[in-house]
Amino acid sequence: MARDVCLAHPDLKPYDPKTHIGFLRFLMLRFGVNTNQIMVNLVTAYDDINKLSPLIDALLEQVPEITSMVNNVNTRKADVAFGEFETLVFGDPFIQETIGDLTFEISANSFFQTNTTQGKHLYDEVVKAAGLTGSEIVFDLYCGTGTIGLYLANQVKEVYGFEIIRSALEDAEKNAQRNKITNAIFLKANLDTFFKSGQLPRRIPKPDVVIIDPPRAGMHPDMTNYLHKFKAKKIVYVSCNPTTQARDAKVLAEKGYEIKSATMVDMFPHTPHIETVMLFSK
Template identity: 45%
Template sequence: MNNFPVNKNETIEVDIIDLTHEGMGVAKVDGYPLFIENALPGEKIEIKVLKVGKSFGYGKVLTILKSSEDRVPVKDANFTKVGISPLQHLAYGAQLTFKTDQVKNVMQRVAKLPDVPVLGTLGMNNPWGYRNKAQIPVRKIDDKLQTGFFRKNSHDLIPLEHFYIQDPKIDEAVIKIRDIMRRYSIKPYNESDNTGNLRHIVVRRGYHTGEMMIVLITRTPKLFPTSKIIPDILEALPEVVSIVQNVNAKKTNVIFGDETILLHGEDKMIDTIFGLKFEISSRSFYQVNPQQTEVMYNKVKEYAALTGEEIVVDAYCGIGTIGLTLAKDAKHVYGVEVIEEAAKNAESNAKLNDITNATFTAGLAEEALPRMIENDIKPDVVIVDPPRKGLEASLVKTLIETKPKRIVYVSCNPATLARDLALLVEGGFEVKEVQPVDNFPQTTHIESVSLLERK
């Protein structure tokens, strides 16, 4: 029999002493940790114990007996249930402090680099309405096609019309498309038996251009009557330049399938970064916070410290956004991207902007860098912007062997950043500073830019 200091379904009073990296309040009862959603340090809360595990448990807020000075009114309680805005109850200044502390913690505990300066997180003037892309699930609720978001850790849809962290024009577009689909009795997807048709509505909007792309994710290629649906969407949303149908017949959590059907325009829209035009396809990766992207890329420019004489390698280059913004200050930019379609998009974006000193190839950076050295192309600066899993071990090894003067590391995961920085320091680099950037206000996600120099 387990002798825990709390029991499931018990009601107790606790003091919140900390926040986890996921933004949950931490309380301890005789040393036993309880994690509690919607709870902030300094608060006294009456909770119901929901779950008791071997090492920790979970609780639910019943009553806030003493409130934190950093607590603010929430936009919508449903956002906590679905996980869209897990920090919406925390004042924005405190969110930035929380994110800075998260980066400092991993630099100390994981990287073992406590002396590296971690600067204050760069935030937004208005930390709402920033997302330029939405992927909204569609289901049948109360015998009606509904859009919204899934309850956390489930696929139970909670109907929502306003997401607040998205561009308001995108919220409006989703509602208009939903209503058009209802008008023509389009069957929403039923996940339990893999029937129905409309799975997701995806909307992208250019922050600077206002251009809009609509992607309708369906289970089957049939979307009847497209001859009426498409004109109705264009009438309701005249800024739409592209409508794409993507077919995903599999019973899966993955949103996009392999088949794409063009319904209107081309499979692309345009937005700008620092005045440069970028073509974005339905499948392209493109930073979702356009305002903070420019803040982050400015920091990349600062750390790269280009004089016009440098060879720059943009590893994980995607559609070329970082490399092309650096090109005017570099001798030459070489972009490497594992996804062939994205590398082709980068080449197209170079031509679109009349940039002639940038070359993009499809492949692995850890293989491309040695080939450059063999061809007497020695990078002075390497930019890395990996996915959440961080750098491949083989690329870390290659960077150490290649010995560029500077590495600028753009990260979306502090834990893997810290792991990689420790390896690069061991290999002869010095971390000069780390600059967190808040690309995802109201959430616990943290981007950062780090500068490393060869010792």
């Protein structure tokens, strides 16, 4: 349907990442499987909401299930769906999804597990690996919208989440408030440099457990080499890329940590992709 609309309106020209000419870059969808909510994220090469109008009108008319629509504008050459700014087109600037007893707000640029059912199994494996007693200080690195930290917040003393994307942090804070969680604090941090350069406020205590859920590229070498300085009893490493996880695991082993357990979660059935949950301790 979207393709037909674009073909009927020459102004809706697809963006060519080689020549950097064109308007439409991506049409991204996010689903709340347990809430039946749908977000449409129209990513364009520049800001022109009037040019988008035929596509917007057609989508809202033919897909009444849509609950949120936003326009992310990415004027950079990088071929990514993350815009420099965002315009709300319809509904709320987020959708909601539930995992366990928690309800999460998810915006267009925030990371959230796409397979919610398996996401719960994944988080259960994190809790199992951490072996929580209720007295722990937990650092949740690359926390995104705070899902892992908030999922285990009622089983620990305090959770500190660290994330570089501002919109994800805002979602994390809203999610904590929505779920009446008061022992979770979120900080904006570029983890490539944050700890190494001494930016951690002194008021924040050292962690007993560190949870890591980095992007596919894994951790920056400076972050990997700094981890042992926390002197955490346990490190739980969640990864969608076993190759980079193995690379980082080698560094942790050199710093004195041993792999105590490793679990695979089939997040994307019928594909070669898996998530792994690995427990390190000294």
